[in-house]
Amino acid sequence: MSLEDIIRPDLEPLVPYAPGLRASQVRERSGRDVILKLSSNEHPCGPVPAAITAMEAVLHRMNRYPDGAASALRWKLSEKHGVPLEQVVVTNGSNELLRLVAQAVLRPGDEVIYPWPSFIVYPMVVNIFGATHVKVGLDGGDACHLDDMLAALTERTRLIFLCNPNNPTGAIYDRKAFARFMDAVPAHVLVVVDEAYFEFVTDERYPDGLAWLDGERPVVVARTFSKIYSLAGLRVGYGFMPEALAKAIDKLREPFNVNTVAQIAAYYSLDDEAEVRRRRAENQEQKVYLYSCFDRLGVSYVRSEANFVYLKTERPVEVFQGLLEEGVIVRDFGNAPALRVGIGTPEDTALTIAAFEAVAARLGAF
Numbered sequence: 001m002s003l004e005d006i007i008r009p010d011l012e013p014l015v016p017y018a019p020g021l022r023a024s025q026v027r028e029r030s031g032r033d034v035i036l037k038l039s040s041n042e043h044p045c046g047p048v049p050a051a052i053t054a055m056e057a058v059l060h061r062m063n064r065y066p067d068g069a070a071s072a073l074r075w076k077l078s079e080k081h082g083v084p085l086e087q088v089v090v091t092n093g094s095n096e097l098l099r100l101v102a103q104a105v106l107r108p109g110d111e112v113i114y115p116w117p118s119f120i121v122y123p124m125v126v127n128i129f130g131a132t133h134v135k136v137g138l139d140g141g142d143a144c145h146l147d148d149m150l151a152a153l154t155e156r157t158r159l160i161f162l163c164n165p166n167n168p169t170g171a172i173y174d175r176k177a178f179a180r181f182m183d184a185v186p187a188h189v190l191v192v193v194d195e196a197y198f199e200f201v202t203d204e205r206y207p208d209g210l211a212w213l214d215g216e217r218p219v220v221v222a223r224t225f226s227k228i229y230s231l232a233g234l235r236v237g238y239g240f241m242p243e244a245l246a247k248a249i250d251k252l253r254e255p256f257n258v259n260t261v262a263q264i265a266a267y268y269s270l271d272d273e274a275e276v277r278r279r280r281a282e283n284q285e286q287k288v289y290l291y292s293c294f295d296r297l298g299v300s301y302v303r304s305e306a307n308f309v310y311l312k313t314e315r316p317v318e319v320f321q322g323l324l325e326e327g328v329i330v331r332d333f334g335n336a337p338a339l340r341v342g343i344g345t346p347e348d349t350a351l352t353i354a355a356f357e358a359v360a361a362r363l364g365a366f
């Protein structure tokens, strides 16, 4: 028997997650010193000062295992959001949460409804657990199409992923639409609302997924410290869900799934509400500058509630390459007619706008 026979054959057609280009790769290729990596929806600033101080202080204790229950962090999240402690789960990035939720509920043949284009991890977890893909296109505003998702429900639907704001488009569905949706979803279906970017939202019609968590209803709200809190490198995400599901996940997760540095940094990050407000306001301001650049250049884009902007172009490969030559890394989607540009600091925005103008001067309209 060969190794090929030992490895699960259904893994053969799957592809690993493809991260965006790293700044060092582009620096080598372009010969430029200043490289802007705007391809992974990261925050341009480092962690908040209290988190850095706390992380530095804990480094000499790395001989000890982490608190396997992440008690302090879970307690703080519970207090902050008014959710009972038993309904708070902390994970190695929200990525792990999405996978654990799927692992807890999916049997082979179960159907999973998810929006598309959206976060690549949804189809990945469907593959991992041998479930059936039910991909639903976005609505006219490039948000999750809640009515079409309802129309796709069957007896075999087990799970629905919603992404709000949606990655990569940044568009949201509103409170009214969500209420209609939640009223119509049958009890045999778990709804996972992925709110990785909720802290950036400024539109008042945005629905808070937590409003639907009553401890009984099959709903999960997934969030992360990777985005506005700048802790992407530490991997710490969290979710709110009924206690029965939290208990099931506790049986599946690794015993020490969130490391000590991550727990401490996340704990202290939660105190800095003023910095979160500042980051949200700055993100909003920079997006508006970028929109005005796109308007000037005649580039079509989706108005975003997140820290990135989705632009539509019939020449994605040329624009992507052109921006790389200018030292700006954006996210491409193969041959799909779109690119996603992350929002950075005011200095980053100035460089991004200059790069788009240079590419437009070379390529003409795109």
Ligand SMILES: Cc1ncc(COP(=O)(O)O)c(C=O)c1O
Pocket: 040, 041, 092, 093, 094, 095, 096, 119, 163, 167, 194, 196, 223, 224, 225, 226, 232, 235, 236, 237
């Ligand atoms: C919609 C969405 N959900 C979840 C994540 C995962 O975040 P993390 O695993 O870093 O918490 C991302 C990251 O880009 C995302 O875009």
